Amino acid sequence: MTPSPVEDAWSRPSPGLWRMRVTEIIVVGAVLLLIALGTSVHGPPAVSVATAGAVLVVLVTLTSFVRRRFRAWGYLERDEDLLVRRGVMIRRLSVVPYGRMQFVEVTAGLVERMFGLSTVKLHTAAARSDARIPGLEAAEAARLRDRLATLGEAKAAGL
Numbered sequence: 001m002t003p004s005p006v007e008d009a010w011s012r013p014s015p016g017l018w019r020m021r022v023t024e025i026i027v028v029g030a031v032l033l034l035i036a037l038g039t040s041v042h043g044p045p046a047v048s049v050a051t052a053g054a055v056l057v058v059l060v061t062l063t064s065f066v067r068r069r070f071r072a073w074g075y076l077e078r079d080e081d082l083l084v085r086r087g088v089m090i091r092r093l094s095v096v097p098y099g100r101m102q103f104v105e106v107t108a109g110l111v112e113r114m115f116g117l118s119t120v121k122l123h124t125a126a127a128r129s130d131a132r133i134p135g136l137e138a139a140e141a142a143r144l145r146d147r148l149a150t151l152g153e154a155k156a157a158g159l
Helices: 015-039 045-072 112-116 140-155
Strands: 076-078 081-086 090-097 101-107 117-124 131-137
Touching: 015 045, 015 112, 015 117, 015 131, 045 081, 045 101, 081 131, 112 117, 117 140, 131 140
Parallel strands: none
Antiparallel strands: 076 081, 081 090, 101 117, 117 131
């Protein structure tokens, strides 16, 4: 049996994921602020100030949540399986045996590509056991995909 993994052994998403999420919050916040101020321009100044304050409180709260969510992601490559953890309010730990992987996919949306990031998706036969690892640099995502595919083939052949 593999010993319990220590905290330092977990691999984390790239800091680029945090930068991407903060950029998304800033863009959404700017749009919300413009809409809020635009709708209250004909009202009393106190309404504009209160609206701007409410938007800022929401953005600070959202930033705090996104930071905690970013820190919650991690993955650990072990001899027989891959562990993927995530979650802020509900912590989740997925254990994906290499021999059960059907295929490993690397995806990168438009915003991810702008930040040089990719997401590794692991697909297994069980519908609820698929796992994903977001925010990896493109080179790390390719390395992980190749390693997992090789391990998956080797472990599946041994079944």
